[in-house]
Amino acid sequence: MAAQGVTGDLLCLIIDLNPAAWAQSGQPGPLAGDSLSLEQALDHALVFCNAHLALRHENQLAVFAAAPGLSRQLFSSHLSPTTASTSAASDSNIYQQFRIVDERVTQGVKDLMRELPDDPPTGANLVGALSMALCHINRLNATDAFASSAASRKARPRIVVLSVTQDSSAQYVPIMNCIFTAQKNNIEIDVCKVFGPDAVFLQQACHLTSGAYFKLERRAALLQYLLVGFLPGAAAHKNLMQPRQEHVDLRAACFCHRRIVDIGYVCSVCLSIFCSPLPVCSTCRTKFPMSTLKRLGFGAAPGGGGGGGAGLARPKKRKAPPGGAAGARASPAPGVAGAGTGGGASARGTPAPAAGAATGGGAQAG
Numbered sequence: 286m287a288a289q290g291v292t293g294d295l296l297c298l299i300i301d302l303n304p305a306a307w308a309q310s311g312q313p314g315p316l317a318g319d320s321l322s323l324e325q326a327l328d329h330a331l332v333f334c335n336a337h338l339a340l341r342h343e344n345q346l347a348v349f350a351a352a353p354g355l356s357r358q359l360f361s362s363h364l365s366p367t368t369a370s371t372s373a374a375s376d377s378n379i380y381q382q383f384r385i386v387d388e389r390v391t392q393g394v395k396d397l398m399r400e401l402p403d404d405p406p407t408g409a410n411l412v413g414a415l416s417m418a419l420c421h422i423n424r425l426n427a428t429d430a431f432a433s434s435a436a437s438r439k440a441r442p443r444i445v446v447l448s449v450t451q452d453s454s455a456q457y458v459p460i461m462n463c464i465f466t467a468q469k470n471n472i473e474i475d476v477c478k479v480f481g482p483d484a485v486f487l488q489q490a491c492h493l494t495s496g497a498y499f500k501l502e503r504r505a506a507l508l509q510y511l512l513v514g515f516l517p518g519a520a521a522h523k524n525l526m527q528p529r530q531e532h533v534d535l536r537a538a539c540f541c542h543r544r545i546v547d548i549g550y551v552c553s554v555c556l557s558i559f560c561s562p563l564p565v566c567s568t569c570r571t572k573f574p575m576s577t578l579k580r581l582g583f584g585a586a587p588g589g590g591g592g593g594g595a596g597l598a599r600p601k602k603r604k605a606p607p608g609g610a611a612g613a614r615a616s617p618a619p620g621v622a623g624a625g626t627g628g629g630a631s632a633r634g635t636p637a638p639a640a641g642a643a644t645g646g647g648a649q650a651g
């Protein structure tokens with residue numbers, strides 16, 4: 286069936302392997318009989334992977350693990366050695382491709398769990414796994430070596446994340462970079478939230494890449510959710526009603542404390558987000574005028590004073606900073622001033638912090 290020009294889907298599955306979260310998930314939940322241990326979840330995920338491979342001959346698969354503090358590629362259709370080298374005993378009762386996937390992923394998870402320290406850090410290195418998946422996709426799409434045969438012609442990539450942990454706000458900048466990369470390359474990110482509180486940044490990932498974010502009501506039925514909601518590829522999506530969330534949490538994390546903030550202060554030069562007005566931007570070292578800082582409630586409790594619409598500052602004439610020789614200094618609104626002076630490395634002093642709800646990665650600053 287490998288007709289000319291037919292491309293398959295490249296499914297990149299990222300499995301969150303936080304041991305503590307999976308241990309909790311294995312405990313019975315409020316709904317009767319609702320529990321899902323890591324072993325069960327892996328079985329479900331492997332059936333899902335095999336179903337994807339069985340859908341069409343051209344489909345490809347890559348599996349990544351995101352554990353606390355490390356991430357790893359567990360399987361790839363492209364990088365796996367030949368069938369003979371995986372296991373001595375070949376089982377005639379199972380399709381060889383399925384067996385390779387099952388063995389590799391199971392063994393990879395076991396190895397990874399063994400390597401984790403006794404007291405692993407919280408969360409999971411989702412950024413590492415996401416970056417690996419994006420690099421893997423880029424590598425396959427960039428080189429023609431892989432596309433030699435018709436079966437392995439460039440596949441349409443997509444990423445599915447099985448998440449059990451809350452995302453750590455310390456990873457805000459790298460994860461947003463991953464999301465924007467995926468968005469630019471038209472790679473959908475779908476998130477299946479198996480267990481735990483909602484992940485703010487993953488919601489944004491789905492929202493920005495037009496993927497689906499779905500939180501399971503019954504995690505014991507993971508396989509059914511995966512098969513119904515996440516198996517169809519991008520080509521089938523437009524004809525299907527996928528489960529989607531109605532409300533997206535678009536909050537950002539401040540760069541100073543890595544806290545998720547409702548109202549943030551955006552540096553008008555570099556678009557860094559802060560939870561309170563600062564005299565000097567910690568990212569680009571821009572100094573802000575005291576008059577603006579006072580107007581924003583500088584010195585008051587964080588988030589207390591300057592919240593209500595202080596960002597819509599009136600165009601106000603400010604004193605030109607000493608040594609600022611450049612002409613265009615009769616600054617209009619702070620945001621505009623920031624955009625103007627941002628280009629020249631030497632120009633500093635004029636910009637003022639623009640307050641406002643820092644949503645969508647601080648894009649509102651301009």
Ligand SMILES: [Zn+2]
Pocket residue numbers: 539540541542543544559560561
């Ligand atoms: Zn902060």
Ligand SMILES: [Zn+2]
Pocket residue numbers: 552553554555556557566567568569570571
């Ligand atoms: Zn800055």
